């Protein structure tokens with residue numbers, strides 16, 4: 001049962017044998033993982049590997065077919081509301097209100113978290129200024145580019161100042177400058193002691209930012225460790241080489 005802040009052996013997320021079946025597709029196939037408090041955790045894998053499905057289950061947006069997971073000791077199935085109160089999610093698919101401005105969206109999400117109006121105002125101002133998003137935030141989101149939408153989504157994930165943050169491909173569609181700034185920003189979350197689960201196809205940046213990475217393929221864990229340990233184990237000079245060597249096994253074997 002939930003114990004609020006006390007994590008199990010320093011693990012703030014404990015996943016046991018998680019399975020998600022969609023008709024004939026096993027999107028997540030018996031995944032077990034432990035993520036430590038304050039860890040920057042790179043959650044990597046090719047398209048269709050099951051990353052978003054896993055994150056959706058952990059965030060209480062999708063019911064597992066089998067298996068369990070605890071977040072800060074709370075069961076994702078039985079104590080979903082507690083879990084939702086602790087986490088921030090930057091989903092892969094943006095869900096914002098197109099006829100509201102960025103600022104209005106941010107304030108709305110703040111109030112959905114039950115925050116008080118003055119706290120919302122202050123928090124939103126800080127986020128928007130840190131992201132260099134003050135001008136864009138005044139515009140209605142229906143005119144946003146893909147990259148601007150991603151920036152707004154990241155801020156929405158952080159509006160309640162959550163301890164645990166899930167970022168599902170946060171920099172997709174951003175220009176180089178926005179991406180650089182976003183990576184710095186994500187790095188700073190770690191310095192604030194947040195636990196961050198980060199999914200990205202920019203393996204180089206995952207290598208630079210992550211304390212540990214998991215690589216999944218076909219819904220199964222195929223590698224876990226620090227970037228350094230994985231590079232050493234696979235005699236590679238960078239994590240991308242490790243990634244390319246071990247993923248797509250079934251494609252290479254013609255299975």
Ligand SMILES: Nc1ncnc2c1ncn2[C@@H]1O[C@H](COP(=O)(O)OP(=O)(O)O)[C@@H](O)[C@H]1O
Pocket residue numbers: 022025026027045046047048049050051052053054
């Ligand atoms: N709602 C759904 N219905 C049916 N299949 C799905 C659904 N969501 C995801 N899938 C399938 O599950 C697999 C994993 O998808 P996903 O978790 O989105 O992968 P990733 O985020 O790693 O790219 C894919 O084969 C995908 O097509």
Ligand SMILES: [Mg+2]
Pocket residue numbers: 051052053092168
């Ligand atoms: Mg995905």
